[in-house]
Amino acid sequence: MLSESERFRYQRQLIVTDWDQEKLKCSTVLVAGTGGLGGVIAQYLAAAGVGTLRLLDDDSVDLSNLNRQILFRTDDIGKPKSILACERLAALNPEIKIEALVERLTEGSASRIAAGCDVIVDGFDNQPGRFLLNSIASRMHIPYIYGAVDEWHGQASFFYPPATPCLACLVRETTPTTRKIPVFGAVPGVIGSLEAAMTIRYLMTGETPLAGQLLIFQSDTMSFDVLCFEKNPTCQVCGAKARAK
Numbered sequence: 001m002l003s004e005s006e007r008f009r010y011q012r013q014l015i016v017t018d019w020d021q022e023k024l025k026c027s028t029v030l031v032a033g034t035g036g037l038g039g040v041i042a043q044y045l046a047a048a049g050v051g052t053l054r055l056l057d058d059d060s061v062d063l064s065n066l067n068r069q070i071l072f073r074t075d076d077i078g079k080p081k082s083i084l085a086c087e088r089l090a091a092l093n094p095e096i097k098i099e100a101l102v103e104r105l106t107e108g109s110a111s112r113i114a115a116g117c118d119v120i121v122d123g124f125d126n127q128p129g130r131f132l133l134n135s136i137a138s139r140m141h142i143p144y145i146y147g148a149v150d151e152w153h154g155q156a157s158f159f160y161p162p163a164t165p166c167l168a169c170l171v172r173e174t175t176p177t178t179r180k181i182p183v184f185g186a187v188p189g190v191i192g193s194l195e196a197a198m199t200i201r202y203l204m205t206g207e208t209p210l211a212g213q214l215l216i217f218q219s220d221t222m223s224f225d226v227l228c229f230e231k232n233p234t235c236q237v238c239g240a241k242a243r244a245k
């Protein structure tokens with residue numbers, strides 16, 4: 001049941017067609033990373049009233065983050081991101097539960113970190129982190145909402161094998177790089193908003209149009225394109241052999 005203050009807070013979304021606030025309230029979402037993507041994702045999920053948000057980030061705020069990580073301010077430099085994010089979002093919406101995890105996602109910590117989550121949302125900024133999220137989500141059978149940005153473009157998708165392909169079906173894992181990814185704030189703003197919208201839609205309806213599809217946003221030409229891709233039957237993560245392990 002929604003309280004009177006929740007009904008007042010959410011009044012503009014409660015009148016959205018097919019909106020189901022109770023489902024959002026009962027949901028738990030892991031937001032992996034609270035930077036450029038994760039900060040935007042977490043703000044929209046908190047504002048919309050997702051019942052429990054688990055914010056994972058082992059990093060602290062750096063001056064060079066602030067061109068895109070809009071949850072943080074100059075006087076936050078040196079402070080842990082997930083704790084700050086937790087404080088900011090609790091001030092935004094005290095009706096929800098927010099958990100801050102100041103730790104790194106590893107094979108060993110994954111099952112504890114993702115336990116009980118209805119969705120894992122990708123706010124990471126590196127490929128090894130995303131591949132780890134992908135394999136954890138596949139193994140624990142949790143939907144994985146993917147987003148990534150690089151220079152003028154960003155992309156998003158939805159992975160939930162065996163019903164859909166996974167990240168490893170789409171791209172080959174490359175060796176970790178120390179390359180600084182060029183990024184300006186509006187692109188993770190767009191992609192993070194898309195991930196938040198996909199998460200909310202999925203939690204309420206169980207649907208997402210981006211299963212088996214990669215959405216690509218190009219900010220230089222202001223275009224959105226959607227590419228379809230297939231499941232790889234020999235995928236190391238979600239192929240029949242991997243699942244039989």
Ligand SMILES: [Zn+2]
Pocket residue numbers: 161165166167168169170232235236237238239
């Ligand atoms: Zn796969």
